């Protein structure tokens with residue numbers, strides 16, 4: 403029966419068994435293209451996307467409200483994340499058995515602590531930027547591979563908040579930490595091809611030979627230990643201090659367990675923010691100079707209004723940068739499909755199809771964000787699209803336009819109760835780094851280039867082209 407019910411849904415790609423295999427292969431490098439094709443062909447109604455990690459049922463605007471309201475009883479997020487990313491195999495069962503980092507830290511405590519973390523992240527950005535953009539003496543500019551540089555810079559600034567100094571400056575640890583995401587994402591895919599019983603062995607073999615995860619866990623250990631020994635949890639100054647408020651005794655006594663949790667959290671916090679920072683700089687390099695100047699002037703005025711300090715209140719006044727980032731998220735999708743859930747019970751979707759338990763559903767950010775009914779002239783990158791929609795009165799309608807506000811029309815940070823809990827931290831960190839760069843550098847493309855090359859896609863993920871470079875020219879601080 404299940405087969406029959408599922409068979410009602412159309413499938414994107416070529417017909418027949420060979421066509422199916424071809425579509426699966428195409429999904430490795432062009433999931434975005436397949437999703438766009440399916441969306442256009444079936445008019446935004448549900449369809450099946452075959453992939454190397456199984457079939458995804460891509461839902462459209464008619465189903466988003468149902469997913470948003472979901473409380474995990476029918477459309478379940480944690481079970482889907484476990485099956486897709488295998489955190490239990492790679493980081494340990496404790497992460498999902500007791501996800502206190504999620505429930506208690508990121509959802510409330512971290513957001514409350516962001517006030518004190520912003521000036522610290524700013525100081526770290528000021529220290530780290532000259533290391534990452536080395537301008538040879540006698541010259542005024544440097545040409546650097548942008549994506550890898552931004553990921554490393556973000557990793558350092560993020561870790562100033564996560565473990566504090568000096569840990570955030572331990573280059574060896576940062577190198578391994580950055581590699582963790584680059585290994586874990588493809589490895590979760592590969593491990594999924596093995597029977598469940600073999601996965602821990604294959605993962606262990608990978609870790610002892612090539613893997614960065616165990617090395618990152620080992621290197622971060624002493625910094626986490628220092629927080630346990632010296633932290634004042636009543637007056638927390640890092641995210642690890644916050645974690646320690648809730649960590650069970652057995653985890654505090656078992657350093658690798660706690661360190662694995664921090665490495666895992668770091669993983670969620672690094673590449674996503676690095677991708678945004680990279681796209682933003684490429685777009686800033688393309689904007690007319692007077693528009694860049696508008697963004698810069700607003701940043702400088704906001705900092706001046708706080709007595710020259712780049713604090714959370716000042717960042718709250720970077721409206722043009724906020725709009726630019728929101729437009730980056732609308733225009734440059736990070737995933738072909740996201741906000742994935744697995745059905746635990748039978749579920750009826752908008753077109754009347756009954757999905758059996760175990761069905762995987764997801765949303766498609768790109769076509770949703772390109773919908774002309776929601777966004778005028780969606781094919782155009784308009785950095786100030788969202789500031790133009792603000793009244794300036796700080797009303798609820800204005801808040802709706804901000805980068806971190808979740809909505810059914812803007813799903814960059816997901817939807818509902820599993821919408822990204824780190825988004826406020828992420829937005830502040832990205833803005834602090836970009837503000838510091840904007841105030842000190844001009845951005846341009848290397849000779850012969852006028853825009854960033856096409857992003858690189860693998861399975862459902864899309865990242866900025868890793869070889870693309872940008873020229874940073876030192877300017878008089880604004």
Ligand code: HEM
Pocket residue numbers: 479480483504508667670671672674675678736740741742813814815816817818819820821822823824825827828829
């Ligand atoms: C620009 C940066 C970021 C983007 C675009 C982003 C995006 C997302 C998305 C799309 C989801 C899934 C939402 C859903 O299923 O509906 C998610 C979940 C999550 N993100 Fe982020 N994220 C970012 C930064 C961060 C940071 C900095 C942290 C950590 C401090 C973080 C921690 C998490 C966690 C723990 C989850 C799982 C939430 C849950 O399952 O309840 N993210 N993020």
